[in-house]
Amino acid sequence: MSRASAPSQTLLLASLATxxxxxxxxxxxxxxxxxxxxSLQDGGGxxxxxxxxxxxxxxxxxTLVLGATAGAISVVIGSLVAWHLAQIGERMxxxxxxxxxxxxxxxxxxxxxxFILGFGRAGFFTLTLExxxxxxxxxxxxxxxxxxxxxxxxxxxxxxxxxxxxxxVLVNFxxxxxxxxxxxxxxxxxxxxDILVPQVFPAAxxxxxxxxxxxxxxYGTALALVGSQVNILPLQLFTAVSDVNxxxxxxxxxxxxxxLLCSLAMAVGEAVAVRGExxxxx
Amino acid sequence: xxxxxxxxxxxYPGTPVGVEDVSLTIDPGEFVAVIGPSGCGKTTVLxxxxxxxxxxxxxxxxxxxxxxxxxxxxxxxxxxxxxxALFPHMSVAENVAYPLKLRGVSADERRRRALAAVETVxxxxxxxxxxxxxxxxxxxRVALARALVFAPKALLLDEPLSALDAARRVEMRDEIRRLQxxxxxxxxxxxxxxxxxxxxxxxxxxxxxxxxxQAGTPSEIYERPVNRTVxxxxxxxxxxxxRVRDARQVETPIGRLSAxxxxxxxxxxxxxxxxxxxxxxxxxxxxxxxxxxxxxxDRFLGSMRRFDLSVGGGTVTVETKETSRIDTIHIAETSIxxxxxxxxxxASETRKS
Numbered sequence: 001m002s003r004a005s006a007p008s009q010t011l012l013l014a015s016l017a018t019x020x021x022x023x024x025x026x027x028x029x030x031x032x033x034x035x036x037x038x039s040l041q042d043g044g045g046x047x048x049x050x051x052x053x054x055x056x057x058x059x060x061x062x063t064l065v066l067g068a069t070a071g072a073i074s075v076v077i078g079s080l081v082a083w084h085l086a087q088i089g090e091r092m093x094x095x096x097x098x099x100x101x102x103x104x105x106x107x108x109x110x111x112x113x114x115f116i117l118g119f120g121r122a123g124f125f126t127l128t129l130e131x132x133x134x135x136x137x138x139x140x141x142x143x144x145x146x147x148x149x150x151x152x153x154x155x156x157x158x159x160x161x162x163x164x165x166x167x168x169v170l171v172n173f174x175x176x177x178x179x180x181x182x183x184x185x186x187x188x189x190x191x192x193x194d195i196l197v198p199q200v201f202p203a204a205x206x207x208x209x210x211x212x213x214x215x216x217x218x219y220g221t222a223l224a225l226v227g228s229q230v231n232i233l234p235l236q237l238f239t240a241v242s243d244v245n246x247x248x249x250x251x252x253x254x255x256x257x258x259x260l261l262c263s264l265a266m267a268v269g270e271a272v273a274v275r276g277e278x279x280x281x282x
Numbered sequence: 283x284x285x286x287x288x289x290x291x292x293x294y295p296g297t298p299v300g301v302e303d304v305s306l307t308i309d310p311g312e313f314v315a316v317i318g319p320s321g322c323g324k325t326t327v328l329x330x331x332x333x334x335x336x337x338x339x340x341x342x343x344x345x346x347x348x349x350x351x352x353x354x355x356x357x358x359x360x361x362x363x364x365x366x367a368l369f370p371h372m373s374v375a376e377n378v379a380y381p382l383k384l385r386g387v388s389a390d391e392r393r394r395r396a397l398a399a400v401e402t403v404x405x406x407x408x409x410x411x412x413x414x415x416x417x418x419x420x421x422x423r424v425a426l427a428r429a430l431v432f433a434p435k436a437l438l439l440d441e442p443l444s445a446l447d448a449a450r451r452v453e454m455r456d457e458i459r460r461l462q463x464x465x466x467x468x469x470x471x472x473x474x475x476x477x478x479x480x481x482x483x484x485x486x487x488x489x490x491x492x493x494x495x496q497a498g499t500p501s502e503i504y505e506r507p508v509n510r511t512v513x514x515x516x517x518x519x520x521x522x523x524x525r526v527r528d529a530r531q532v533e534t535p536i537g538r539l540s541a542x543x544x545x546x547x548x549x550x551x552x553x554x555x556x557x558x559x560x561x562x563x564x565x566x567x568x569x570x571x572x573x574x575x576x577x578x579x580d581r582f583l584g585s586m587r588r589f590d591l592s593v594g595g596g597t598v599t600v601e602t603k604e605t606s607r608i609d610t611i612h613i614a615e616t617s618i619x620x621x622x623x624x625x626x627x628x629a630s631e632t633r634k635s
Contacts, residue, residue, distance in 0.1 A: 180367035182354045183332055184381035184428070194380075198371045 032259065039252035046249025055231060056254070063216055063233045063258075066147060067265070070154035071212035075204050077155065078162025079170075085163065086170035093167070101164065103157045108220030115153045115225065119144040147230050150222055151215075158211040165210070169203040202272050209269030213262040233258050283345035283435040284309050285331060285468050290340030292330055301326050301492040304340070308436065308485075311466040313459065315479035318489035319515065324472045327489070328438050331470065333357050344435050360429030360467075364441045366421045368413035374400055374424050375409040381432040399427040402461070419450045426461055436468040443478060455482050476516045480504065488512045509621050510553040518588070520556040520599050523623065525549065532620070535596030540570050541618040553621040556613055558588060558601040566612035573598065574610045 039046050050056050081100070085093045103111065118125050121141040129135040143149045173196065181191035219234035228235055237258060240251040285308040293300035301323040308314045316324040329335040331342060333354035342350045349357055368377050379396035387395070400409050403423035405416075413421055422442060429437060439458070443451045459482055462469045473479050479486050480500040487497040488511075496508045507513035510521055524532040524539070526546045532539050534554050546552060566572040575593035591598045591611060600611055 174365065174367060176363045176365060176367035177369055179332075179334060179354075180361065180363060181369075181380070183357075183359060183361040184432070185355050185358075185384035187355055190384070195369055 035252045035255050038248055039256045041249045041252075044253075046247065046251075046253040049247065049250045050253045050257070056233075056236070059231045059233045059236050060257075062147060062231050063261070066151055066154070066232055067212040067216035067261075069148075070151040070158055070215040071208045073151060073155045074158035074162050074211050075208045078159045078207065079166050079200070079204055081159065082163045082166035082170050085167050086173070093171075097163070097167065100160050102160075104160050106157065108157075108218055108222075109224050111153065111157055112221040112224030115144055115156070119149075145226050145229065150226060150230060153221055153225060154215045154218065158214060161211050161214070162207045165207040166200070166203060169200055173199060202275070206269045206273045209265045209272070213265035213269075216265065217258060217262045233261075283468060284343075285436045285470065286341075286343040286346075287327070287331070288341040288343070290327075290330060290337045290342065292326060292335055292337045294326075299323075299492070300338075301330070301489075304492075304494055306487060306494065306497065308468040308470055310468050311463075312484050313462055313469045313471065313482060314485045314487060315471040315473055315483035316487045316489060317473055317476050317479045317515065318495075320474065322489040323492040324474075324489050325440060326492075328361075328440050328470060328472050331436075332359055332361055332438055358432075358435045359438055360432070360434035360436070361438045362422075362425045362429050362440065362442045364444055366413075366425040366442070366445075368421055368424055368428070370413050373410050373412055374405060374416070377413065377424055378428045378431050381428065385432060395431060396427075399431040400424070402464075403427045403457070418446050419454060422446065422454055423457070426458065430461060430465055430467070433465075434467070436470065437462060437465075439469065439471040441472055441474065443473070443475070451478070458482070480516070486516075488515060490515075504557075506619070507555065507621065510555075510623065513553075513555045513619075513621060518558045518599060518601065520554075520558060520561070520597075522554045522596060524552050524554045524620075526552060536573055536593040536598055539613065539618060541615055541620060543620055546620065551623055553623050555619040555621055556598075556617055558599045560617035561598060561600040561602075561611050561613055563600065563602050563604045563608045563611055565610050570612070571615065571618075572610060572612040576609065 085096060088096075106114070115123075117123055119141065120126065121137050123141065123144075126135075126137045126140050129140060130137050144153065177195050178188075178191045181195045182188065186194060217234060219238050222230065222232060222235055223238060226235075228239060233254065237251065237254050240246045240254060285306075287304050287306045290304045291300070291302050299321065304323075304327060306314070306327070316327060318324050326335065330337055333349075333352060337350060340350075341348055344352075344357060344359075369380065372380065375393065375396045378399050379392040382392035382395055397406065397409055400406055403426055405420060405423055405427070408416060408420060413424065416424065425442070442458070443454055446454060455478060458471075471479070471482060480503070483500060485497060486500050486503045488495045488503060490511050496503060496512045498506075503512065503516050507516060513519045514521055522534040522536065524534040526532050526543050526548055527538065528548055529543050529546075530540055532541055532543060532552060532554060539554065541554070543552075573591070573593045575591045575598070578590045578592045578597060580589040581587065586601055586603050587605060588599065588601045589608070591600060591608070593611075598611060598613075600608070602608070
């Protein structure tokens, strides 16, 4: 078989990459550049006005706490689910992965309404708990509309992402290592802590960064559930762009900061992934 | 320290697979190899001794103490797994030091002992490397060093050579035996390679269908197999089903053979065993047990030649250093062993007839 020459191979690769590059340029880079330029109008005054507002800082803190909390909950639960899936037969695992991945196809709004129907004041679970244990529906339903409730709801569609990322890692983990550790004198917990955790931690950290970035940038679910009751940056941004009299430079600055946060989280995840890959072998 | 299994039985839940009534003793310093076809239960025996499985019946004794219900971590056994199960996130030295760390040995002391153990297996220059950076043979040595560094009561080897190439396998056999003898440790070696078992072990145990068929020295197993299954599994063998004609003769697919058939009655079905290296090329001085035929297959094996001679309705496999054309062979009466047909073989023969 003849090998294609280097220039023609480069041309082929470039032509394959072109549609993606056009999409990236038209729908991400160009709008981002416009927003970036907008944010720097009047010498970066938009950033000054934004950073001088206490509401921004409390919104930033809430956003980071929400991202970290939802990310942590999702990574813990998702990793446990993935560990279980890694230990069952391949056919059953494939079937369960299909079911687990379903929430990824729902929009944030659908998820929010689903939780309202389930855990809202007249929700199925709320009324069931009232009927069975006399739980106060108003007090119980308040949870789902709180920042903690938001983290809980976010976990619904973040956990499948974690499961998808962690299952291959755990399937490939050689469980003989745990048996070896036990034969060498380690208890089960010690073997997991010394052998399993260090090996899957990089993947878990990558998963955390990814889902934290998703949680930081998400607004649809939050909007449907809590409206403007919870001060987080995506809802601040939504409110600002909905306002016809908005300070566009300030709004653009807010968008840039939110983009930066999500990109930073993703970059940390990518860096961990690359480090994990290069540290594995030669 | 000795390892002893007393009438141990185990069945995997929901299956008929397992081991049945296994009794076995490994004396201190003894090297015992368990061989048998895939699924015969040899790895199950190792898992039972290691504590990864609990027997349904019977007892497991380590150094005379009942360890049947003792958890794995308290059995103090060094185990080398088929794929070595080294910890890829730790260096060679850290892998070897890990059992010492679990025993509360100080950092300095465990580093000193780990490096000494790594040096014993000839890997001092690789102490800082991670397992994925080592070859299969080197990983094997690390696994051995890790299994031996804490002076375990016994060593269990689960097909540790199966992942190596042929040349490295032979080299590692000697290495394992050297380390085992240096530590004077009771060792159980699981393998499906009969040559490996015969060349390494003080005692060989042959298993099939969850049961021990025969246990003995390598030469006992080879020279005096108890039945057809053992004879077929250990070494090359001519195995013919024959019918006893009288106290001196048996009818086989290659013809009538003179042999010592005392203990059998005319009409009995038996298994006739002749090792290929016991078949002599050329005519017999007295004409007894002499056969002529055509060579169906001839193989050059370096130090010898193995060929199949089509004789009558059967085939005789012969091993010889003779390189010239051969169409006549003979079999000394003393080279013929008469074995009872295995129950399964018997049933199969009955079905065929």
